[in-house]
Amino acid sequence: MKSIFLLITVISGLFSNENPQLTLKISNIEKMQGEIIIGVFNQDKNFLKDGFAIKNYKIKVEKNTAVINITDLPKGEYAITMYHDENSDNECNRNFVGIPKEGYAFSNNFKPRFGPPKFKDCKFELSGNKTLQIKMIN
Template sequence: MKSLFLLVTFIISLFPVENPQLTIKISNIEKVKGEIKIGIFNKDLHFLKEGHAIKNYSIKVDKNTAVITITDLPEGEYAVTIYHDENSDNECNRNFMGIPKEAYGFSNNIRPKFSAPKYKDCKFSLSENKTLHIKLIN
């Protein structure tokens, strides 16, 4: 029985499982400079907290739209946060009330009204190749 298990494990290892592709298309980039910063979260706990994204990506801005294809996320539930780091200081600059001064966006195109969005509003399931269209809020 143990040898059968080892044989099956070996055969499975010969055919690695590919992660689904997550393509994010970002629009409404007003200023062609800086970088688009992307954070991927997979839990409600610490959602939107700096340093708690499970993955971070960056795209240099060279036109008014941007596209990134992510292939290193296993199947699961995620939420995406984006901001346009216009001045390339690696932070989302905010005004005295905590409202971002740089353009930002969320998966499901959630547009916060009086407070930051919740994970449950931004989450989506990644079980097969998926494309998100996110329009930045300026």
């Protein structure tokens, strides 16, 4: 009887419709103002392009760290982008070369060297509950 219950529990877990929880722990926030704007992408095509994130989230900045729990993403491959909208103008302000003037970050703590990252640089697998530690680049 116990083995049948265990088998049913394992099988129902495999076919569960529940989304895993993705926790983002963001550190190195420089200024205590504005919001962190987060974009979630699930494919290489249109990665980093405005309006193509499958989900967007905002966190009000109150201290130099922030945490957000995301529970509305199904299992899959994703890449996270974020920027600190310090002046609340709803855009990532850039210098004349195109480098962000406000803090920014990517999943896998990818640091761009000679141009923006690609999806493969930032992607991760969300197959169960997961926590990502992401450090802002200022």
